Amino acid sequence: RPILLINGPNLNLLGTREPQIYGSETLADVVGLAKQNAEKLNVKLYDFQSNHEGAIVDRIQQARDEGVKGIIINPGAYTHTSVAIRDALLGVNIPFIELHVSNVHAREPFRHHSYFSDKAVAIIVGFGVKGYGTHSFISSLVALMGIP
Numbered sequence: 498r499p500i501l502l503i504n505g506p507n508l509n510l511l512g513t514r515e516p517q518i519y520g521s522e523t524l525a526d527v528v529g530l531a532k533q534n535a536e537k538l539n540v541k542l543y544d545f546q547s548n549h550e551g552a553i554v555d556r557i558q559q560a561r562d563e564g565v566k567g568i569i570i571n572p573g574a575y576t577h578t579s580v581a582i583r584d585a586l587l588g589v590n591i592p593f594i595e596l597h598v599s600n601v602h603a604r605e606p607f608r609h610h611s612y613f614s615d616k617a618v619a620i621i622v623g624f625g626v627k628g629y630g631t632h633s634f635i636s637s638l639v640a641l642m643g644i645p
């Protein structure tokens with residue numbers, strides 16, 4: 498019963514990118530933490546990062562063939578622009594959670610609209626990189642997604 502963590506554009510720069518907003522932990526740090534915690538719950542966590550919209554669409558389509566039960570996605574700036582990624586998530590019909598490191602609602606107005614929020618099972622916003630996971634947090638995600 499795998500779940501898939503997707504990080505969109507510029508999240509490969511976590512740790513060095515605007516640290517006052519995004520913190521000092523790297524993408525490898527947060528993915529490692531999320532993986533450890535998923536293992537404790539007997540959930541396999543696949544992880545994927547891309548700066549390319551089409552590559553993210555392809556990865557979501559592949560998830561259906563892999564039997565992925567739930568997706569956690571931080572679409573980065575595509576949050577505010579991408580109908581294609583939204584359509585891919587709806588197309589494969591896999592429940593997903595939208596995650597943002599920063600509180601997008603406390604930032605520029607163009608970050609207030611998301612193409613994902615109205616379809617997400619839940620939204621994690623503004624917890625910093627900690628949003629990616631403590632043990633109990635991943636377990637509540639799995640429960641929310643209805644993964645047995």
Ligand code: DQA
Binds near residue numbers: 573576596597601608
């Ligand atoms: C982000 C918020 C987006 O507005 C921004 O474009 C990002 C990161 C976040 O995690 O806070 O790249 O998704």
